[in-house]
Amino acid sequence: MNKLSRFLYGGDYNPDQWPEDTWSKDIQVFKKADLNSATINIFSWALLEPEEGKYDFSKLDKIVQELSDADFDIVMGTSTAAMPAWMFKKYPDVARVDYQGRRHVFGQRHNFCPNSKNYQKLASNLVEQLVERYKNNKHITVWHVNNEYGGNCYCENCQNTFRDWLKNKYKTLDALNKAWNMNVWSHTIYDWDEIVVPNELGDTWGPEGTETIVAGLSIDYLRFQSESLQNLYKMEKEIIKKALPDVLVTTNFHSLPNKMIDYQKWAKDQDIISYDSYPTYDAPKYLPAFLYDLMRSLKHQPFMLMESAPSSVNWQPYSPLKRPGQMEATELQAVAHGADTVQFFQLKQAVGGSEKFHSAVIAHSQRTDTRVFHELEDLGKKLKQAGPTILGSKVNAKVAIVFDWSNFWSYEFVDGITQDLNYVDSILDYYRQFYERNIPTDVISVDDDFSQYDLVVAPVLYMVKSGLDEKINHYVEKGGNFVTTYMSGMVDSSDNVYLGGYPGPLKEVTGIWVEESDAVVPGQKITVEMNGKNYETSLMCDLIHPNDAKVLAKYSSEFYTGTAAVTEKKFGQGKAWYVGTKLNHEGLTQLFNHIIMETGAESLVADSNKLEVTKRITEDGKELYFVLNLSNEKRSLPGKFVEYQDILTGEKARKDMKGWDVQVLSR
Amino acid sequence: MNKLSRFLYGGDYNPDQWPEDTWSKDIQVFKKADLNSATINIFSWALLEPEEGKYDFSKLDKIVQELSDADFDIVMGTSTAAMPAWMFKKYPDVARVDYQGRRHVFGQRHNFCPNSKNYQKLASNLVEQLVERYKNNKHITVWHVNNEYGGNCYCENCQNTFRDWLKNKYKTLDALNKAWNMNVWSHTIYDWDEIVVPNELGDTWGPEGTETIVAGLSIDYLRFQSESLQNLYKMEKEIIKKALPDVLVTTNFHSLPNKMIDYQKWAKDQDIISYDSYPTYDAPKYLPAFLYDLMRSLKHQPFMLMESAPSSVNWQPYSPLKRPGQMEATELQAVAHGADTVQFFQLKQAVGGSEKFHSAVIAHSQRTDTRVFHELEDLGKKLKQAGPTILGSKVNAKVAIVFDWSNFWSYEFVDGITQDLNYVDSILDYYRQFYERNIPTDVISVDDDFSQYDLVVAPVLYMVKSGLDEKINHYVEKGGNFVTTYMSGMVDSSDNVYLGGYPGPLKEVTGIWVEESDAVVPGQKITVEMNGKNYETSLMCDLIHPNDAKVLAKYSSEFYTGTAAVTEKKFGQGKAWYVGTKLNHEGLTQLFNHIIMETGAESLVADSNKLEVTKRITEDGKELYFVLNLSNEKRSLPGKFVEYQDILTGEKARKDMKGWDVQVLSR
């Protein structure tokens, strides 16, 4: 279970937008490129249920039949992410109320209220019908629930459900008032029904989710909405599992990453993680790597690359073409980090709708003598060759970066120090240190087991929930290595500050306390001195008292010149570092040269010649080195690999790698 | 008919904002500057109808009398563009519901719901009263309906009327679902009343009219709203025409140009086109030229310059003064392109309201010993001299640029390739080629007769409606010359993509097909090589297969170096060019040197010394050359004209033209 039967090469296919007589021709084209899978029925509710309780599966039956006849793996959508027009008319409460307090009407997609009983009932009914009808088809190997869950609702129904959720969480109003520190600004409440949703008419302001008076309320609302959506997912999943206990059930995660949903809480309910990957043309190459590592780490298992673009992504500000070779290289980057599928949006380019200029396997020209199609064929051939070997292989990381949704939310709610706080950016600074050294890295939650890692890095660990400090202390005492930074250890899980000096409960393990934090203002140049060299820093500067910690770097400007900027503490068997400012990349690299040496974290290859290198290990212990040239320029293969074989081609490793070349090397 | 009895010099006059005893003095001032016309009663509804059905024409009677006594041509407004306060209170449905779904209340202007029966009835009643009262006054030579129609309403009433409009257009829901490609995202509908207006609560997002899921819906709504306003205009016009079949009826078009209204569809209902011209201080001088050519081409007849500013325009971000001579030159630029009037907003500067700092003939100082007034006198004298000759003269253009509202809408709805798509900018690139060469140019609709032109240029002809391709093919076959560009031939009239490769139905005439289109991203520098020289290009680059077309220019950067960027195809007796990228001005000029030579399009003067030159031809065949120095610098008159006479002064042509000097030269 939780494993695909073969390496999938396919993607989203919407034949119901096309005449039936085109379908078999489409499938022939897919087969020409060695596709073996199609994801269907993502947005067909209006066709499947033209009026309430009246179902019409005739089209879907034929689609399923044709794909089954072609021996495709079918990823079966449940179609509940876009509601038919009649539903809005008959049950207006199925539609979300937005952050401005306005009930929406028919249109768009992904706009159901997660707490609407009508929506829940109608969605359940549909899924029951689907499962009943298709449960015996063995080609349906994955069920894909809904689509790209996300976004919040602020309706009265959600408000009532939220009150119940809070009653369950806090039990008493006293506890709630205390957790949310409600005596501030006369917010103390005396009745559960005095709680109002944190939208623009209540306690928040600015663009959705950016400014709030009572952070505890806003963060709890995000937790509640995330859970509400997760409950919808579970509702559908249970219907499927009842009939098909052994089938894989998933829903596609997305974004960079999605701020609205706590994917780590959700992961346990996924049989297999799936992810839609759309980095912008100018994203640094370590950003998708980070996201793939995050997805893999959610269950510490291979994941599905559920969506990606064969070439341009239409909805981004600029949609340049993927350069020759770029598509193959970037799809294989996902595989290098743990994907067991390569799936596209879209298999056939729509003629209308807002995604009609998104690239596809079958483009508007409907020709196969095109650059993009030839590249898809080439990749198909390689995956056919190497897929069986890759399938199910794992990544073994001894380094972990902590990424946490409660911190994501709370860190960006902070009203103070500087407006430039950005959670993902702060995490990426540190991820990049490992990426550029080709050190395998997991991206884990605060609830993951730290003991399996030599080094755990938790940048901007602003919110430290109850028990996490003991866990960290224990980990380091037993020999673990831990890095944290400015803006860490500041608040509890309700966003109330720990008294006694920052970083609160992390003072012990880091051996320091922070008296003040200075904002770096636009145009200001602040430097840090480390081993005799100065490095620029930005964002903020902690003024640190290194109680019993060793000072690794000092500020070399402003009135705090000469005071500690980075410290190191021996704690039990391990060590803890505190980085009090946002060092530039050069400075952070210098620091991590030291930290990595101290912790013994190992690069996969001594000098990678700017190639990205990852390693997956098959169940029978075979090591697969993914060597990716994610650039336009030629690079030389590291000497270590010259005797290896490229399993994508079955041939000897190429010493010279041209732009966007990728090899999967095995001994 | 459709012709003014004299060249008008006047503008908007609002005596009802002033004490009655000032009126006769105002008229004396106007006469001092040789004004012969006043536009009145634009916003007087509240005074004319202080309560429903109770009319008071006493003030208006006196105004009409005074102007008639002064032998002024009266342009009579119908006052329906700003509703009295009592109307909002009594009939709230007269007010628009905005893009955010909010019903507005009393205030502003131009905010009536076009489909409000109450508004329609009340406006009709008023116009009937006006016509009945003033139909016998022969000084009223033009009726000016409403004012500057524009903007959309999103109320329930509009929604219902829209559903009827759609029933009439599509007949069946099947046809509508197909046209709008509604199977995407489960949008299929089963009842006409499931259609909702495309506002922020439904299927669109972003600022009004910029982002939409179902482009077909949004474009149809724009067509519907444009027609709804046009129907209001026709309602008023019919009342006037019933009593006064021979009077000229118009409403003033406006903006750069107005995106919300299809002026080409509307033009047939105008007896004479009128236009309000307010270029910003930093607009290139070919922009107003383009707009005047567009206005003239709407009916291929002279038009009224209904509004313009004697000096500064208050509502623009910056309102610099018009420099000495600039007012005269820019007003005459309109005449040079076909205007038969010079009219200002405003004849008398208001003391209150949001336009009180807009310039006027009678300024706040109420003095006539001012720079601006002296210039107005000077222009008045010249128009008195030359107006009779100019009146009714026509422009004869052998080149046409295609401008089309359905393309304006659809092109800017495109979600893909690049966010920088701007319809007017793309058209202006090409218009400028003819403007700078002083080649007379019409700006026509896709429904105009192409056969009268030697060269038809249709940039970004994104939407090609049914039959347009045949029309183009036929035109070129018979010897016409046709230029089109990137982003052409892509969709049908419902915004559904033509399959088989871009530019869809224009593949035949251009002899090419486009496999991919690359977005040019910020900071990227892409060049095109033509005749051994490189030119920078921007926006996007089509990757072209020049099937049987000749390659005129090739890309000289990116992976498509060496492939076709511009092509030429001999098709029947004519030729067709395809320009696959947004060439910079230098490159486009180089290309059009070739195209113009090929097509024989003629400049009015070989070397114009950077002067703008146009030609109007009187009914008796006299050629009037307008030679305009639209700059601060001195220029020499081209040799061709030295023996001509300036009909503005009745004197011999001036060889040296100082800054902002204008001559209208005749042999």
Added chain:
Amino acid sequence: MNKLSRFLYGGDYNPDQWPEDTWSKDIQVFKKADLNSATINIFSWALLEPEEGKYDFSKLDKIVQELSDADFDIVMGTSTAAMPAWMFKKYPDVARVDYQGRRHVFGQRHNFCPNSKNYQKLASNLVEQLVERYKNNKHITVWHVNNEYGGNCYCENCQNTFRDWLKNKYKTLDALNKAWNMNVWSHTIYDWDEIVVPNELGDTWGPEGTETIVAGLSIDYLRFQSESLQNLYKMEKEIIKKALPDVLVTTNFHSLPNKMIDYQKWAKDQDIISYDSYPTYDAPKYLPAFLYDLMRSLKHQPFMLMESAPSSVNWQPYSPLKRPGQMEATELQAVAHGADTVQFFQLKQAVGGSEKFHSAVIAHSQRTDTRVFHELEDLGKKLKQAGPTILGSKVNAKVAIVFDWSNFWSYEFVDGITQDLNYVDSILDYYRQFYERNIPTDVISVDDDFSQYDLVVAPVLYMVKSGLDEKINHYVEKGGNFVTTYMSGMVDSSDNVYLGGYPGPLKEVTGIWVEESDAVVPGQKITVEMNGKNYETSLMCDLIHPNDAKVLAKYSSEFYTGTAAVTEKKFGQGKAWYVGTKLNHEGLTQLFNHIIMETGAESLVADSNKLEVTKRITEDGKELYFVLNLSNEKRSLPGKFVEYQDILTGEKARKDMKGWDVQVLSR
């Protein structure tokens, strides 16, 4: 009366957010820093009145007791600025309707509708209870009503009250229609209930309060809302005064300055002015000086510095720390300009809520061995020493700058000339001239007595209400000196333009008239020539006819080269200057060298070595010179002061002043 019994050193203290057993320890810490005052009960309504009419003063009793026992001066808040949740639920009308027409719900603060009868009744009840309970406590020396009044409501209730307010002001609809010039755009009304609030659904657009059709309506609404809030204040004050006729009552003014409230109208109802001061880190140092001078001038008496930050201000975009010494210097800058208190927000840093990262006397660390605490101790010691001498001392200014709320509103509503009009900026240009010369300056209203000043400067005196022109003429005739500028004398109190040429009623005293005003556009460089030197100018250029005025400066670019830019007119015994453009600082300095020489305005010290110098005079005539080094750099004390004594330390004046050093020098 109207005088504090001692110099206060304290600030906002919210013990009700903390366990009771921490309070006495807090007070010990305060005493360690020589604090002698606490402001309490600002936001405790929800705790004081957990349900309607049921009061619980137990916590507050104890707080008052503890502070009294410590001999603190208590500034007692009335807690009416943040309403409890139950109030929104029971009486929804207590909440404001925003500019977009939306009724808000529970959350935030400062969001009561000023015209809600329910709010008024509930607030009155609370204040009555508070006064009754604490009226006998002599430690309560100041009552602090509500908090930081500001912002507008647009509800139906306000609309109805506004109609009554207008009836009272205008008596007849004819008068109102005339005042608002309502014949423009058919706005004439015939019934008082046709008047609608100027929000986004009515006559205005753009961000709140920036764009309006009928400026008279919008300005009257601002006047009405300002008065409505003032009435609320008076309602509470009267309750307090009835029981405690001799206690000081105040509410804290704020912002830079607050545009929504006419503090000059309000000042007469304040027993003592109090002000919250939060300049941003990059504000020029003359901005807080200007604001303090404004606050002092409101009653021409010392004021309370009610709130300020010990170090960083959390809610600004960037919150850098105050540098060592900076806090003390900037707090004393307020005292230098007339403050008789130094009070902070906040005495104890909250653990939750949106201000938790605002600096405090007791920080999150709760330690006293910190930089900030040591500086607070140092300042405490100095104030203890010098406070008694400073208390009640006055500033004697012979120069005044006019600042007027009706002008603030109307000037920024102007639709024309340039979008860059900014009232405060224009005023500051002129204030800075006196600030940099250390010339004591009052910032006065148009209703102040001008005769006490040698020089009155009224920049951008756009709106000149009835009688103000005579007042100015009279002042100058009798020997006064008057400076005004571009954009002056343009409109009456309803924003209707004065006819006959700008600056309208100021033409006589200035001896000029302005024919036209040119906007300076981005990138344009315009210069003015004065005494043979050229100075750059910006914003706009008046084209001036210097009837019988002397020309001091001429334009040296554009078509108006050589025409007057600055003029001087002898008028009776005095002189009047007109500055027709926004001269750069260098040019304005050159001009004021001349004006100051002409008027005899005196600097406090000939050469201040870039130190800020002010003078306060005690009741017994002692002169206190405040010498402030508001910079990081060392400066030398001017020779004049070397024999003086620093009353902060009781020691001899320091000749070398290090960065942020301050001395208060007395002979």
